[in-house]
Amino acid sequence: MTTNTEQWTPPTGSQAAALPTGTWWDAVRVPENIGEHALGVLGAxxxxxxxxxxxxxxxxxAPGSAATWNLYRVHVLxxxxxxxxxxxxxxxDRLTPPGSHWRVPFTRDGYLTDPxxxxxxxxxxxxxxxxxxxRDGR
Incomplete structure (x- = not known):
């Protein structure tokens, strides 16, 4: 699969945009409590x-980099x-709620996380x- 990870930037304007996974990036979806703990481990x-x-x-x-993962309550999109x-x-530039926002802001030189x-x-x-x-992960 061809990827264009270096050419991608988030949308501008005031609305979120529905963008396809697998082109510029894949997404790893995690419940908040698990995700916040993982953010603490990852830090910078x-x-x-x-x-x-x-x-x-x-x-x-990076697209395809977590295709074999099988973790409870973690979904690779x-x-x-x-x-x-x-x-x-x-x-x-949306860094706060309401609605979808950047919990960790986008930067052109480091928006992908090392899988x-x-x-x-x-x-x-x-x-x-x-x-x-x-046990329920909450």
Whole structure:
């Protein structure tokens, strides 16, 4: 699959845009409590992260880089057999609610997260939630 990760920028204006996964990036969808813990583990190594109106977090990663992941409550959104999933991407300057916004702001030189680091951070977050006795991940 051909990717254009270096040419992509978020929408401008006032509205979020539904953009296809698998072209510029795939997205890793995680519930807020797991995602916030993973953000704490990643720190400055995290790329851009979108938070939607349902408090779900989405990391942007290179297309196809997490196709084999199988983690509880973690969903990889990418093109499957050429069919994309669409993600609501907020305007580049929307950094606060209401609605979808950038939980970690977009920067042209570092918006993709290293999938290996994200995977490790998510494992730690999931183990932490399980250790808290919260089997449902909340």
């Amino acid at each position: 190594r995290s790329g851009a992260v979108i938070k939607d109106r349902c408090n779900t977090l989405y990391w942007l990663i 990418g093109a499957v057999e050429g069919v994309a999933t669409y993600l609501g991407v907020p305007p580049v 290996r680091l994200l995977y490790k951070a998510l494992i730690r977050a999931l183990l932490s939630a399980a250790g808290d006795g919260r």
